[in-house]
Structures are given as C-alpha cells and as structure tokens.
Amino acid sequence: MRKLSAAFLVLVVSLTGQFAEADSETAPPFEQILKIDVHAHVFEDIPVFAEMMNRINLRIVNICVRGNNLAIMRLMEERAESIHNHYPQQFYFASTFDLTKRNEPDYAEQVTAWLDKSFEAGAVMTKIWKEVGMEMKTPTGEYLMPDDPVFDPVYKHLTMRGKPLLAHLAEPVAAWLPLDPESVHYGYYSANPEWHVYGREGFPSHATILAARDRILEKHPDLIFIGAHCGSMSHDVDEIAKRLDRYPNFYVEVSARTRDLSRQPAEKVRNFFIKYQDRIMYGTDLGRWPERDGSPGDNQQVRFTKNAEKMYRNDYKYYAGAGKVGMGGKEADCLNLPQQVLEKFYHKNAQRLIPGLAD
Numbered sequence: 001m002r003k004l005s006a007a008f009l010v011l012v013v014s015l016t017g018q019f020a021e022a023d024s025e026t027a028p029p030f031e032q033i034l035k036i037d038v039h040a041h042v043f044e045d046i047p048v049f050a051e052m053m054n055r056i057n058l059r060i061v062n063i064c065v066r067g068n069n070l071a072i073m074r075l076m077e078e079r080a081e082s083i084h085n086h087y088p089q090q091f092y093f094a095s096t097f098d099l100t101k102r103n104e105p106d107y108a109e110q111v112t113a114w115l116d117k118s119f120e121a122g123a124v125m126t127k128i129w130k131e132v133g134m135e136m137k138t139p140t141g142e143y144l145m146p147d148d149p150v151f152d153p154v155y156k157h158l159t160m161r162g163k164p165l166l167a168h169l170a171e172p173v174a175a176w177l178p179l180d181p182e183s184v185h186y187g188y189y190s191a192n193p194e195w196h197v198y199g200r201e202g203f204p205s206h207a208t209i210l211a212a213r214d215r216i217l218e219k220h221p222d223l224i225f226i227g228a229h230c231g232s233m234s235h236d237v238d239e240i241a242k243r244l245d246r247y248p249n250f251y252v253e254v255s256a257r258t259r260d261l262s263r264q265p266a267e268k269v270r271n272f273f274i275k276y277q278d279r280i281m282y283g284t285d286l287g288r289w290p291e292r293d294g295s296p297g298d299n300q301q302v303r304f305t306k307n308a309e310k311m312y313r314n315d316y317k318y319y320a321g322a323g324k325v326g327m328g329g330k331e332a333d334c335l336n337l338p339q340q341v342l343e344k345f346y347h348k349n350a351q352r353l354i355p356g357l358a359d
Contacts, residue, residue, distance in 0.1 A: 032057065033057065033343065037058065040287070049304065077118065126158060277344050280345055
C-alpha cells in the first residue's frame with residue numbers, strides 16, 4: 001500500500017475538521033522542539049514540574065515583579081535565584097528593581113548596583129511592571145510614566161550591560177472598556193478590579209502609556225526592549241506591526257495573550273508571525289506562588305504540573321498544528337507555522353536576544 005504524503009494528510013485534516021498536532025513537513029513533534037517560556041512566575045521548587053520540563057524539552061525564565069513592594073521583590077528574587085541554582089539548565093530568571101527610592105539623589109547608583117548584583121547571581125534580563133504608568137505617582141501627583149527621566153540611567157545601564165528590558169507597560173485595551181463577558185480578559189478584570197480602569201476620571205489612557213513606552217524606544221535605540229504580553233497591543237497584530245516597523249530594537253513575547261491572537265483571523269496572524277519571525281518570542285505567564293495559591297503539597301504540585309503541560313501542548317497545537325483547536329472556551333483555527341518560524345518563536349529568538357539562554 002502506497003504511503004500517504006504529509007501534504008495529503010493535512011488536506012484530509014482540513015476537510016474533516018479534525019486536528020493534526022503538526023504537519024510533519026513544517027513542524028517537529030511537540031517534544032522535539034526546544035521551548036523557552038520567556039515569561040513565567042513559578043516561585044516554588046516542584047520536582048515533578050522539573051521532571052515534566054525535561055521530558056517535554058522546556059526551559060523557563062522566571063520573572064520578578066513589584067518594584068514598589070520591596071518585601072515581595074526580594075522574596076521573588078531569592079526564590080528565583082535558588083530555583084535557578086537548583087536547576088541551572090531549566091530555570092532562568094529576570095530581576096526587577098526598586099521603585100520606592102526613586103526620589104532619592106543617589107537612586108541611579110542604588111539601582112545599577114542592585115542590577116549588577118542580580119546579573120552576577122544569574123539574572124538574564126530585567127523587568128519593569130505596569131505599576132509604572134498605572135499605579136505610582138510623582139511628587140507633584142501625576143502618574144509616573146515609564147519615560148520619566150528618573151529611569152534614563154537604568155535604561156542606559158541595561159544598554160551598556162547588554163541586558164534586555166522586559167516591559168509590561170499598560171494593559172490590554174479591554175482594561176479601558178466596559179466589562180464584557182465575551183472578552184478573553186473578563187475573568188481577570190472581574191477578579192482584579194484594581195486593574196480595570198474603565199470610567200476612572202484622570203486615569204492615563206492606553207494610548208498615553210504606550211506613547212511614553214515609544215519614547216523610551218526612541219531615546220534608547222540600542223536597548224533591547226521586549227514588550228511583554230504583545231506589548232499590550234494584543235487586540236490587533238497590525239498595531240504591533242506598526243511598532244516593529246518603526247523601532248528596530250522592539251521585540252514582543254506572547255505571554256497570556258495567545259487567546260487574544262486566536263480571536264483574530266488566522267491568516268492575518270500567521271502572516272504577521274512569518275513577516276516578523278525574528279521579533280516574536282514564546283511565553284505563557286504561567287504562575288505558581290505558594291503565598292497566593294496555597295501551601296505546597298504533592299497532590300497540588302502534580303495537578304499544577306498536569307495543567308501546565310496541557311497548556312503547553314495546547315499552545316503548540318495552535319501555533320504548529322492544522323485544523324481547529326480549543327482556545328479559551330472557543331474554537332480557533334490553528335496557524336500551522338513553518339518549522340523555521342516555530343524554531344525562532346520557541347527558542348532561537350530568545351537565545352539570540354537574551355544573553356545566558358544560548359546553549
């Protein structure tokens with residue numbers, strides 16, 4: 001009996017509506033491709049999770065946040081360092097920096113010394129979080145924007161050290177719109193109303209915060225700038241494309257925004273990934289924080305690990321597969337990205353841009 005070609009099998013899948021995990025001519029099997037999740041928050045040593053990572057060929061960058069809360073910031077970094085030291089080939093981490101002393105005269109020296117210490121401990125990049133632009137204020141009562149001159153020495157130091165800035169600035173546009181049960185962000189803003197800013201008088205607009213972000217890109221053109229969560233423009237890949245065209249030092253990762261992408265026409269998103277294949281990285285925003293999620297226990301850790309693996313596999317179906325895939329309670333068309341694009345998206349771009357991730 002003659003062996004059926006991969007192209008014919010993909011045609012059959014398209015006609016039947018069944019899902020093929022990956023076209024063998026364009027995408028490797030899930031376990032075969034190296035996956036670097038550049039944006040996660042797993043601040044617990046979970047042996048069964050580390051075993052799963054090894055089995056599915058996964059590495060993670062744990063991201064520290066909350067520069068406006070030093071207790072949380074320091075605890076996150078301590079745990080991130082400890083986990084990295086325990087699993088140096090699987091877990092990496094990104095530091096953040098103190099925002100509480102920003103009005104002190106030696107602030108720049110304090111921050112650069114802290115960052116250098118974190119880099120010596122293994123940090124591969126640094127994050128600035130949405131508290132800048134959406135929560136913190138200047139001494140005159142205005143919202144502190146990410147392009148405030150107080151941060152210029154930090155950006156210059158990162159440029160000099162060759163360390164990327166991972167920037168979660170602003171939120172999806174849904175944060176500025178009425179709560180919508182059909183929105184992929186309905187659950188988050190229902191549970192976290194402090195970040196749902198619709199109707200708040202005097203609050204910066206989505207465009208205002210992104211304009212401040214863009215001014216950083218203009219002022220620091222040699223800084224490797226990674227826009228977390230699709231640069232807070234996940235509602236429309238055309239908006240991301242405009243910034244990628246305008247700023248050669250701007251890159252994005254898709255953490256917590258794969259569902260947003262799946263709500264847009266698959267052909268449009270696929271063309272976006274192909275055109276900007278050197279500028280996009282994979283991420284999930286996967287989180288495990290015992291203080292928030294409950295005391296660690298074997299059953300809980302196993303459940304977390306199983307759910308995480310299910311998510312990673314489902315994401316790969318969306319990006320690599322053909323046909324349909326369930327995504328956030330809805331059915332979405334898979335992107336069936338070519339192997340070259342998948343390899344850049346899943347690991348090669350991260351290894352090229354983030355020192356310390358290369359083999």
